[in-house]
Amino acid sequence: MLTLTPEGDRMETTAQLNDLTRSALNLIGQALTIFDADLRLAVANRPFQDMFDLPESLIQPGTTFEDTIRFMVERGEYGPQADPDAAVAMRVEQARAFQAHYLERQRPDGRWIAVEGAPLAQGGWIAVYTDITATKRQEALLRARSEELSEQLLTHAEQLAAANRELAATNAALQEAQAILTRTEAHTRQVIEMIPAHIAHMDDQLRYTFSNRRLPSVFPGTNAEIVGLTLQEAHGPDAARTLVPPMENALAGDPQVFEMTHPGSGRRIRIALTPDRAGHGVYILSTDVTAEVQAREALSHASKRQLAARLTSGLAHDFGNLLTIILGLQGRLAGADLPPGSAADVQGTLAAARRGAALLERLARISGPRQPSPQPVDLPALLTETAALARPSLHDGTELAVSCTLPDQRLILDPGFLQDSLLNLILNANAAMAGPGRIALTARAEGSDWLLLTVTDTGPGFSPEALQRGTEPFFSTKQAQGSGLGLSMVYDQTKLAGGTLRLRNTDSGACISIRLPLRRATPQMVLLAEDDNTIRTSVRDMLTSLGHAVIEAASLAEARAIADLPGLTLILSDLQLGDGSGLDLTGGPLPCVLMTSLPPSDPARLAANCPVLTKPFDAARLAAALAKAISGTMPDV
Incomplete structure (x- = not known):
């Protein structure tokens, strides 16, 4: 018993499909061949072998076009040849530069065949051979038996029949070319629409004639379907005021590359305008470069902040000492009995020294790290x-x-x-x-x-x-x-x-x-667990001043008992409660903030998986800790 694997099933299915295809092609009354781009036989039906009386070896897939032509030339299919090798080489070269064609020729045995060929999109070509001997005989018989018909009419009829056959072949080639063009155009449009930029064409009346439908990804708030709209209709008057002048320069033949800030979103957009060589408008490429500009600005600011930090760290100590001396000396002079002009000079020196001290402080602020406290x-x-x-x-x-x-x-x-x-x-x-x-x-x-x-x-x-x-x-x-x-x-x-x-x-x-x-503060229902009554009262007042509702617990056991009350949204607990650790309240469905006076390096504090608030703290730091807990971040505060 033979058992087939899935791979074997696929091979058997493919073989069956190939057999069915060959059988179907053998039933066609016309001879047919398909050669690939390397001029090797891919498909040939039985009528092709019968029409040209070919041996079995020349209709097998992989047979070269040159071998088949050489066999026919040597047999006299194309009449006597003075140089058979040259005749074979000529036909092989014609096949390499293959073009759609239709021709009729008479074979050495007197029979007539029509040959119709067309290139394939994948490379290679297909040829169909039709025996038209009967048609030719009818034309000859008509000529012989129709003496009453004018010679011109018969000639025109024959020419019309030949032209009709050639036209049919040409139509088939055109249909295949149109199908290829349609597939290529669809593929090209899909690729263009995937590009993360807006590509468009605008005529000399500032009206869109083409768009890859990516305008909303670059200009938020616009529509994707803009073909037929004017620039102002597509972008609105605010953006149009910025876009029109460079667009007019591009229409005059001057390529433009510029950046603009989108009025509605604040995005930074780079636009390249290329004049249409045919003189019928301008091509447009728009890209969102907000991230690039922000990175460039951040790098510039970072380098200057680093410079400020180096200046501060290197000079602050000595400069501060000098300012201290100057302020002290000028302060003593200000208290002395000086002439009016000298007193004014002392006050000016004091003002300048104070400005220097303020500048040092501002340098330190700009160069030193500082985190927001929302x-x-x-x-x-x-x-x-x-x-x-x-x-x-x-x-x-x-x-x-x-x-x-x-x-x-x-x-x-x-x-x-x-x-x-x-x-x-x-x-x-x-x-x-x-x-x-x-x-x-x-x-x-x-x-x-x-x-x-x-x-x-x-x-x-x-x-x-x-x-x-x-x-x-x-x-x-x-x-x-x-x-x-x-x-x-x-x-x-x-x-x-x-x-x-x-x-x-x-x-x-x-x-x-x-x-x-824009983040709106949402009032929370807070479970406050603190075993010190005074601290609990102080923290409760801070929470209520921030707009939160509070439920109090004086121990870990009490907090556990009410931690599942409906409506609770957050837990604020001391890390060290009299009957246990506030860590036991963490890890549940509610966000949690812990309070402690322990140093940041303490193991109990390091074990926390939520924000930890260092005592003592004010309402601002408490609000920042609660906001971080709700948002899911967990740095110490």
């Missing part, structure tokens, strides 16, 4: 407080307006970072106006995911250089009045918070926008 923040209250802090430093007559259109709900933000940044921007705007004017601080939601804060002024706006380099460390337009670290610090703080910073000019002055992730 917590629930009442943003309207924070903005009001920021304005109150800034107003005494503004020019007389300068108005500071504050507007917040967000719902009355706490947001997860770093209030220290945010207030420092906004104060910096407000004071910069005040300095830029050099006199009375108006500064506006606004806050609003941008979509459902972003918080947009803007500071605008009625000053002269940013210079082109400031727009390009404003966030670089040490770049300043205030000459000796500025350190060049303000906007750089705002940029760094915004990036740390996961946001973006944008500088631009408006019709009335400068505008700086800070875009931050």
Whole structure:
């Protein structure tokens, strides 16, 4: 008994399919051959062997075209040949440069055959041989018996019949070529649509004539189907104002490569425009280079921060000592009885020394690591407080307006970072106006995911250089009045918070926008486990001031008993409880934060698999720890 493996089953199936194919081809009344790209026989049916009386060896797959032609030439299939080798070589070369054709020839035995050949998309060609002897005899008989018909009519009829046969062959070749072209076009379009860029063509009326349907991946908020739309219809008026001038230059024959910031999303997009050589428009390649630009800017900022760190670490000690001496000496001089002019000089020296000390501190802040501390923040209250802090430093007559259109709900933000940044921007705007004017601080939601804060002024706006380099460390337009670290610090703080910073000019002055992730604070139901009554009361007050509800437990056993109460969303426990360890409350379905006074290297603290809060702590650090626990991160706080 023969048992076939799966591989054997497939081989048997393939053999059966080949036998069926050969049987079907043998039933066709015409002779047929298929030669591959190497001019080796792939398929030949039985009528081909019978028509040319070929031996069995010449119809086997793999037989060379040259062997078959040589056999026919030597047998006289093509008539007497003065040089048989040359006749064989000529026909082999014709086969190598094969082209679709149709011809009729008479064989040495007097029979007529029609030969129709067509190339294959995979390489090689197929030929069909039809015995048309009967057709030729009928044409001859018609000529012999139709003396009453004019010679011209018979000739035209014969020419028409031949032309019809040739036309049929040509149509078959065209149909195959069209099928190949259709497959190639579909393949090409699929490849183009997979490219992570927008490829398009626009005519001289700024109307799209082709698109690979990738526009939304580069320009968020647009539609994929834009063929037939104008540039303004596809992109909107804001983006069109930026795109039209370079597009017109490209239509004039000048290739363009430029970058733009997408108004809606803040993405950085690089666009290459290539004039259509036929003079009918322009080809467009648009790519999102936001990550590249951010990496380039981050690298530039990192190198300058490293420079600041080296300057700080190398000079701070000696410079600090010098400033201390200068401040001490000038302080003694300020207390002495000096002439009016000398007293003014002493005060100027003291002011310069204090500026040097402040610069050292700012250098240390920009070069040293600092992590955000997000917590629930009442943003309207924070903005009001920021304005109150800034107003005494503004020019007389300068108005500071504050507007917040967000719902009355706490947001997860770093209030220290945010207030420092906004104060910096407000004071910069005040300095830029050099006199009375108006500064506006606004806050609003941008979509459902972003918080947009803007500071605008009625000053002269940013210079082109400031727009390009404003966030670089040490770049300043205030000459000796500025350190060049303000906007750089705002940029760094915004990036740390996961946001973006944008500088631009408006019709009335400068505008700086800070875009931050919009994360709304969600009140939690907290199980507080602490065996010290005083500490438990203090922590409970912090939690309630942050808007959370609290259920208290004075021991591990009590906490375990109520840990499965419905509605609980988070556990805050001391690491060392009187009757056990707070670690026993971790690992369950609820996020957990532990509190301890143990040092970070203590084994009990290192065993924690959740955020650990070091005692003592304030409400800000507590809020940051809770936020990290809810988000799933677990560094110590």
